[in-house]
Amino acid sequence: MKENVVLPDSIQCRERFRQTFKEIPDDDLKQLFTQITVKDYKKGSIVYKEGTRIKGCYFVYSGIVKIFQTGKEGKEQIIKFEQEGDIFGFRSVIRQESACTSVETLSDSVLCHIPDFALLHLIKSNPDFAYDLMQIACKELGDSNKCIKDIAQKSVKARLAEILLLIANDFGLENDGSLKLNLTQEDLSNFVGTATETVIRLLSDYRTDGLVESKGRKIKLLNIEKLKKIAGY
């Protein structure tokens, strides 16, 4: 166990924040960041749970978090993963509602907590920021709509292929070509929206068809084109 994780200072956080929100003047940013709390989370920590009242949103300084909803009998449906530079939880702030998702860290992570009043103030006072945030919300909205159609219409086989491609795209590859985002089969199946066993069987099918190489949770895509075809593009 490492101790004494050194948290990034306010300036480092601001710099990273600026990479996502490019057009915010320094003054606004400085003001915002006096109100932010930086905290590190061990892998597997719960950041917040569905239904709780969060008094702000979060900015991912480093690490990866999983955003999910819990259904009957505790089965998770993973909505998305967020990584360095992403912001999440703003929906609840804007709507002034309790969280509609739960969040858990998939790796050791450093998150910046932006209190609701600070976020709302910036939105109301800086149209550029409001616009940037709206961009993000609208992107997520488009993704969600697509996701609805896919879950409703595509076979699990197609969706798994699609999600592998999406993960490769969003999180990139290791040097050896395997997916950087390293999920348990359970998380993978909860993302696809199916049973763990099904994912395992399908991956094994892909393997025999020479589409992927995989042992355990390490997955390498061998034939992107064919996978795209299976995914239905």
Add this chain to the structure above:
Amino acid sequence: MKENVVLPDSIQCRERFRQTFKEIPDDDLKQLFTQITVKDYKKGSIVYKEGTRIKGCYFVYSGIVKIFQTGKEGKEQIIKFEQEGDIFGFRSVIRQESACTSVETLSDSVLCHIPDFALLHLIKSNPDFAYDLMQIACKELGDSNKCIKDIAQKSVKARLAEILLLIANDFGLENDGSLKLNLTQEDLSNFVGTATETVIRLLSDYRTDGLVESKGRKIKLLNIEKLKKIAGY
């Protein structure tokens, strides 16, 4: 065929618009509405198709429209229905992308077209409007996320019940207690995300269980509590 449908004038449109966006000062609204085009659509008209470039968004002055995506083999997945006072298509404007959904009128409708530059201008110049719009986007986002979980996890039987309740809630009831929103079985099944035959069978199950009364597309909910239970609440 009726002829000469009288279109609402600019003032009527503004008034209706103001019901949805309450805090916009008159000056801004007047300015906006000089740039708007009002048009009536016969029932069953396509407003725009997925993948096309729309140069603005729409405000529903009257009528009901269906927002959907088309999957492989032309099967539709209905995302939502919009009615009087709703605004749609803004996602594409904000993202400056082509439409990710198609829109068709379910009844004779009057829509106001708001050109992209006018919408963007108002967003950038009026933080209150930006905020209102963000509210709408975030509401839709929450709905979509919930929908993803439901489609992935619930049985079709549960989802059908849920959707009937949702329709009753969003669109209200006729005097005789039947749902105001009158869908074909096909639309209903495309909303639930299942086959038409399945919806028919399930409705018939509900009927024998005394949960609904239904002939053809007329549906009356008899036992809301039990339906909620089936829907999984």
Add this chain to the structure above:
DNA sequence: CGTCAGATTGATCTGTGTCAAACCCAGTGG
């Protein structure tokens, strides 16, 4: 009264979920 879209019912077929059992491997503690 014919026509045609939509509604309905019945008879299969199959993709996935579920259950059960075994396996693998990393970390722990004796």
Add this chain to the structure above:
DNA sequence: CCACTGGGTTTGACACAGATCAATCTGACG
């Protein structure tokens, strides 16, 4: 250093919700 443990992975057998296909029925409308 090795057995023990437990979480995650894998495989097999089986059941069933829901899709698909085919046929008939209904009712609105020209």
